[in-house]
Amino acid sequence: MRLLTRLALLSTMLLPLPALAQESSLTVGVLDTAKVPSVMARAVDDFIRPGYRRFEEEADTMEESMVELCGSPSSESLMNAQSTFGDVVEAWSRIEIVRVGPVLEGNRFERILFFPDRKGTGLKQVQAALAKPDPSVTSVDTLKEKSVAMQGLGALEFVLFGTGSESLQSAEGAYRCQYGTAIAANLKRLGSELTEAWDAPDGVAAAWKTPGPDNPIFRDEAEAAKELLGVLVHAAETIRDQRIEQFYKGDAKKALPRQAIYWRSGNTFRSITANIEGLRDLLATSGMVELLAEDNRSVVSSTDFVARSLSRVSGDIKPDVAAVVEDPAQIAKLDFLLLNSRDLTLRLNNDLGGGIGLAAGFSFSDGD
Template sequence: MVLAFLALSVNAVAADLPPEPLSHAGMVKAAIEQYIVPHIDALKAAAKPLPDAVAEVCKTGSAEAKRALEDRFEKVVIAYAGVDFLRFGPMLEKGRREQISFWPDPRGFVSRQMRLLLLSKDEGIANPGAIGKQSAAVQGLPALEALMHDKDVPLGPDDAAHYRCIVAGAIAANIVRLTAEVADEWEKPDGWADKMLHPGPQNDTYKNESEAAVEVVKALIVGLGLTADLQVKPQIDSKVRLAPPYDKSGLQKVFYATSVASLHQFYDVLDLESWLPPDRLWMKDWVLGTWRTIEASDGVGGRSPNAKRDDAPTLREVFDRTNGLRNMVANRLSVSAQLTVGFNELDGD
């Protein structure tokens, strides 16, 4: 009876203890296995049918083919929005991120470089790898979007669109190549996932588990900065001249919603809150309220259909809350997790 009572007492005490925080190694493993690799694979899969969709439009010019291409393009943009903030490793190497999605583009490089490319009429652009030697501005999704939505010379079987179709096909194939490269560089033996999961003295990038954990936390901070500074701020600050992402396709709201939902998922996977001491547990409620606010917005000043609050937050509130969450992660949650993320290039007001 005494032993049974002691066992019950120990179990009761254990039940009252807070859960162990996710270790730095566990944080990295969770980030890679639960988020990064699945989303990179989703981008690769979404991009694969793109060349055939372009080819069908150029062959028939039918409304059905055009709708199919728009649908396929939207799926790729949505998948890309889920990994846009992973600006390290394979995305950073060889400028793949800019090649897949050259945005922001405040100086209009996409339109300028596309105009030069179309004037060249060089059909060698269809050769494997040829488009990859051009400016990053004409290699990816924004360049393809520009061709898809050119009302003067729409893609189709007409002679006037012949060279544009060649370029569009080359861009679509290039997007497939780039997304496949990113996936392969993450997942191959001794690839980036292995590099992050096995830090040590011989590792040329991550010497310990904490350095790898800092990398994924910085990605979250960068993502919050991208949403606040590039998607929301231009709408509330007239001094910031920046077209919204994929507005020609009407995908600004979708891009915003996917960006925010993806960052929320990544935040949950990292489980930084498990490191909070008892006197800072209030931060959980603040963070929860912040996610509800930024997810209640449609990204352009209206209310999201999936909002968990009755009203639409103003864009100023969304900007301030997103920035507040960025600072919370960088200066409080990461500190509680014994990680030093330091400044990054996206820290703003």
């Protein structure tokens, strides 16, 4: 009966998407190199730079919330800090799809988000730091030199939501709170570095906007277009492989809810939804549709339709992952995400890639 219920619910959700399983009739296009610089410029100025600025701003608010919590510990100030954490997660999740450029330098990405932690190494380091007071984790100047797993969102989530977090409501949690404040300050520091890197007039932003033989990153327009499309493809792959399949691969009995990102704070699906919305935003604001011939441009709208449907379903899943994998109606939504996140990847990789002049079947994940 549970299986029949799931199948019925999944079928209902699939009704608005009759075209998803159809084969593409796309004609492989030729890249319009003249339009690439403007597309890259919009990606930088209308998505990447604002995205990092928003993350920096939310991290700044997070630090303020932690300072308030430490100064006036109470259930109310703890709830405020926990709520602010969700805002930081959402801001990061929208821009984390850009896994290229300055965020990869100095392990910035892992310092902000160390995930997945397959062996639980990071968790053990955070728990050890909380078990025995260590002044070096209460200052951003010394915390930033420690393991990447101890200084980012995962560590802050455990501070605010993990075992013993109730101590933050009183003076008993002073040390724990100071550690959390240092993490928030470190996130703000990293956000500031990323903002500065992308705002520098002669830095990475200029390289993205002006591909050419003297460019240190993109020797021509094709390389630039490939990088931007690769960001989208990798984002779609990550949503499926590292966000959904990390804890659910289609069999509820084998689900591992505690392997889901942000499961302690209930931000798993808020983060996934923000990932999808970030992908949609980058695709739209960059104007990649302009790189397609007129008769191929429906590829973008159909791809966005799939992404929008994924976002709608993800945003409608309950926060408690453990409860989700016990509920047939919620499991049907997970099945929907699994099925259509794969379709999203194929549409970006094959249809959009082929439409802008890369042969259909081009594999960005293989680095071809």
